[in-house]
Amino acid sequence: MDDELDERKILILNAIIQTYFETGEPVGSRTISKFPGVSLSSATIRNEMSDLEELGYIVQPHTSAGRIPSDKGYRFYVDHLLDVKESDADDAKDLLLKKTEKLEELLKQVVQLLAKTTQYPSVVSAPSMSTNRVKFVQLSNVADDQLLCVVVMGGNLVKNRIIEVDEPLDNENLLKMNMLLNTNLNGLTVSEINLELIQKMKIQAGENAEIVEAVMRTVAETINDSDDLEVYTSGATNIFKYPELSDNKQQASEILSKLENKEELQEFIRETEDDEELKKNGIRVMIGSENEMANMEDCSVVTATYELADGVKGTIGIIGPKRMDYRKVVETMSRIKSGLDRALRHSED
Amino acid sequence: MDDELDERKILILNAIIQTYFETGEPVGSRTISKFPGVSLSSATIRNEMSDLEELGYIVQPHTSAGRIPSDKGYRFYVDHLLDVKESDADDAKDLLLKKTEKLEELLKQVVQLLAKTTQYPSVVSAPSMSTNRVKFVQLSNVADDQLLCVVVMGGNLVKNRIIEVDEPLDNENLLKMNMLLNTNLNGLTVSEINLELIQKMKIQAGENAEIVEAVMRTVAETINDSDDLEVYTSGATNIFKYPELSDNKQQASEILSKLENKEELQEFIRETEDDEELKKNGIRVMIGSENEMANMEDCSVVTATYELADGVKGTIGIIGPKRMDYRKVVETMSRIKSGLDRALRHSED
DNA sequence: ATTAGCACTCCAAACAATCGAGTGCTAACA
DNA sequence: TGTTAGCACTCGATTGTTTGGAGTGCTAAT
Numbered sequence: 225m226d227d228e229l230d231e232r233k234i235l236i237l238n239a240i241i242q243t244y245f246e247t248g249e250p251v252g253s254r255t256i257s258k259f260p261g262v263s264l265s266s267a268t269i270r271n272e273m274s275d276l277e278e279l280g281y282i283v284q285p286h287t288s289a290g291r292i293p294s295d296k297g298y299r300f301y302v303d304h305l306l307d308v309k310e311s312d313a314d315d316a317k318d319l320l321l322k323k324t325e326k327l328e329e330l331l332k333q334v335v336q337l338l339a340k341t342t343q344y345p346s347v348v349s350a351p352s353m354s355t356n357r358v359k360f361v362q363l364s365n366v367a368d369d370q371l372l373c374v375v376v377m378g379g380n381l382v383k384n385r386i387i388e389v390d391e392p393l394d395n396e397n398l399l400k401m402n403m404l405l406n407t408n409l410n411g412l413t414v415s416e417i418n419l420e421l422i423q424k425m426k427i428q429a430g431e432n433a434e435i436v437e438a439v440m441r442t443v444a445e446t447i448n449d450s451d452d453l454e455v456y457t458s459g460a461t462n463i464f465k466y467p468e469l470s471d472n473k474q475q476a477s478e479i480l481s482k483l484e485n486k487e488e489l490q491e492f493i494r495e496t497e498d499d500e501e502l503k504k505n506g507i508r509v510m511i512g513s514e515n516e517m518a519n520m521e522d523c524s525v526v527t528a529t530y531e532l533a534d535g536v537k538g539t540i541g542i543i544g545p546k547r548m549d550y551r552k553v554v555e556t557m558s559r560i561k562s563g564l565d566r567a568l569r570h571s572e573d
Numbered sequence: 574m575d576d577e578l579d580e581r582k583i584l585i586l587n588a589i590i591q592t593y594f595e596t597g598e599p600v601g602s603r604t605i606s607k608f609p610g611v612s613l614s615s616a617t618i619r620n621e622m623s624d625l626e627e628l629g630y631i632v633q634p635h636t637s638a639g640r641i642p643s644d645k646g647y648r649f650y651v652d653h654l655l656d657v658k659e660s661d662a663d664d665a666k667d668l669l670l671k672k673t674e675k676l677e678e679l680l681k682q683v684v685q686l687l688a689k690t691t692q693y694p695s696v697v698s699a700p701s702m703s704t705n706r707v708k709f710v711q712l713s714n715v716a717d718d719q720l721l722c723v724v725v726m727g728g729n730l731v732k733n734r735i736i737e738v739d740e741p742l743d744n745e746n747l748l749k750m751n752m753l754l755n756t757n758l759n760g761l762t763v764s765e766i767n768l769e770l771i772q773k774m775k776i777q778a779g780e781n782a783e784i785v786e787a788v789m790r791t792v793a794e795t796i797n798d799s800d801d802l803e804v805y806t807s808g809a810t811n812i813f814k815y816p817e818l819s820d821n822k823q824q825a826s827e828i829l830s831k832l833e834n835k836e837e838l839q840e841f842i843r844e845t846e847d848d849e850e851l852k853k854n855g856i857r858v859m860i861g862s863e864n865e866m867a868n869m870e871d872c873s874v875v876t877a878t879y880e881l882a883d884g885v886k887g888t889i890g891i892i893g894p895k896r897m898d899y900r901k902v903v904e905t906m907s908r909i910k911s912g913l914d915r916a917l918r919h920s921e922d
Numbered sequence: 923a924t925t926a927g928c929a930c931t932c933c934a935a936a937c938a939a940t941c942g943a944g945t946g947c948t949a950a951c952a
Numbered sequence: 953t954g955t956t957a958g959c960a961c962t963c964g965a966t967t968g969t970t971t972g973g974a975g976t977g978c979t980a981a982t
Contacts, residue, residue, distance in 0.1 A: 250944090265957080267946095267958090376721060376735075382733045461826050484809060617924060617925070619976065635932065636932065637932045638933075
């Protein structure tokens with residue numbers, strides 16, 4: 225794929241993209257001829273541009289307009305022309321991720337930081353539960369007919385639920401129950417907690433098996449509960465900074481809706497996790513219609529995956545116009561990703 | 574204030590507002606002359622309109638255009654012309670508020686329901702903590718150097734936090750601590766938990782007072798923690814349905830930003846809670862610049878307060894264009910408010 | 923007191939004219 | 953042979969002009 229472009233075409237393509245990034249306007253041959261490093265007449269450039277267009281790297285919105293990069297052009301830029309500064313380890317000190325113990329709070333901070341730094345709408349998904357392991361379970365009597373069930377998962381993700389019961393459990397039984405729950409559930413992943421296991425535990429429970437079963441089922445539910453599988457967003461209104469996304473009300477509305485619809489967003493961002501067409505530093509760039517989501521042709525999406533514990537992954541991402549400062553975005557994401565990884569590893573010890 | 578408008582002026586004002594609600598266009602005298610119930614010539618109407626304008630109930634965008642209601646006009650409409658059907662008690666069955674035990678989930682459902690029903694951006698604030706009372710506190714060992722602190726407040730609002738400790742607490746001390754915490758904190762409001770109290774508890778703690786103090790402080794922090802004071806929003810993108818709010822990108826962006834900025838939103842929505850200029854059914858309508866917030870001149874805000882327990886209040890609200898279906902909104906809010914009140918009262922028993 | 927009639931205003935939409943940035947092509951040039 | 957100057961041409965954007973119509977205020981008749 226490289227060989228279809230000679231040195232000079234690459235130079236010009238780069239100049240076009242750089243200029244377009246700055247102005248957002250189609251760029252013409254004369255502009256390029258004045259671009260630093262290019263010393264060719266506009267006529268020559270026109271010829272080269274004509275070739276580049278034929279090869280599909282740039283397009284003309286209409287005759288007698290300048291050229292803008294096509295998705296293929298952007299792709300080439302991202303793959304070959306973008307030199308990302310490796311993030312200094314020390315560099316991450318400006319991250320200022322407060323040592324909060326709650327994952328939710330941490331992620332909220334991260335998404336805000338991401339949005340503020342990049343100036344693009346940002347998304348952070350909480351790590352998927354499916355491979356996360358139970359660390360601690362506890363039932364407590366909080367009222368006569370209410371039990372509080374608290375579950376701590378890896379990464380100190382805390383889930384809780386109030387369970388209504390018909391008759392109160394006395395302290396002795398509660399203690400037994402807690403023992404039973406912890407011995408059986410500790411270290412298990414969500415998917416390993418199934419009816420079969422509950423059945424097994426019920427038998428172990430002995431005497432008050434009935435209550436046990438009901439409670440157990442709710443505990444399992446609580447752990448499986450994906451309501452907490454939050455997606456955090458921030459800076460959605462940044463799209464108004466980019467006319468190509470917000471001039472068209474229809475489109476602006478679509479994008480904002482997508483950002484508001486957590487379920488869809490979750491699903492979408494998840495898809496990118498295991499995809500292995502990753503770019504350097506584990507950061508994935510999707511340009512325009514490479515993203516198969518509807519109404520997203522004019523957007524690029526950059527995502528990165530962070531890891532909480534072995535296999536427990538979450539994603540951070542931004543959505544912006546195709547004319548995006550990819551370098552800054554990739555560098556920022558890379559920094560934040562590693563900051564996050566570090567913060568999580570720390571809290572994991 | 575009533576007496577400055579005679580029967581006929583009211584009739585015409587009403588016709589203007591009704592028509593304007595439908596069309597969104599300035600309405601002229603001829604249109605009104607054909608309005609059901611009005612049998613006057615356009616010329617007569619013009620005279621009346623001229624008076625209404627002088628009195629400030631309607632305005633003319635420019636000479637030779639029709640009239641639109643002013644804030645004062647809307648206010649009159651809302652105060653005197655709007656007959657709200659009292660919400661049938663049974664009527665609320667369509668509410669379908671699932672009996673979720675977690676307040677957060679309930680509120681998320683409510684805000685979505687509100688947005689879906691009204692088609693306006695909706696906001697629901699979690700009840701203010703300040704007057705809420707501690708119901709149950711528990712510390713547990715979750716790892717060698719980590720304690721889990723769980724606090725259940727009125728309305729089953731659960732807060733939790735991981736506390737890092739230098740040395741583990743043995744079971745006996747943990748038990749003592751839990752006793753201490755519950756005896757001292759139970760039934761207290763957030764504001765009653767202060768340094769003085771902590772000091773008192775420290776003395777009671779006896780031997781391992783040091784750890785106790787540190788932990789206690791964190792517990793107090795956890796309870797006071799207002800991070801959980803969530804505001805839920807839904808349907809923000811509905812503003813695109815109303816050209817008067819979204820045609821101007823600047824304004825659209827402002828409104829959406831406000832909806833995204835939870836802190837500001839929280840503060841704003843709180844202000845309306847204790848204000849006693851309430852309308853029928855405890856629902857408050859703010860029209861245009863009655864709301865002193867910047868960039869909200871073209872919006873109306875309708876809020877209602879729900880009550881969790883004695884004095885523990887939260888707010889639900891919608892933001893829409895001044896040309897809003899006030900009747901439907903007020904009725905919907907009224908229904909949802911009472912549905913919510915009922916659901917909460919139930920979970921409180 | 924009401925209304926028909928009329929002159930007047932002013933926005934919005936349609937249309938026309940102009941400008942200029944940019945192109946492709948050709949012919950001259952190093 | 954690759955580069956460049958020059959030129960005719962295209963086409964969107966901008967600006968100005970015209971026109972139509974909805975609406976008003978005022979006056980005079982009922």
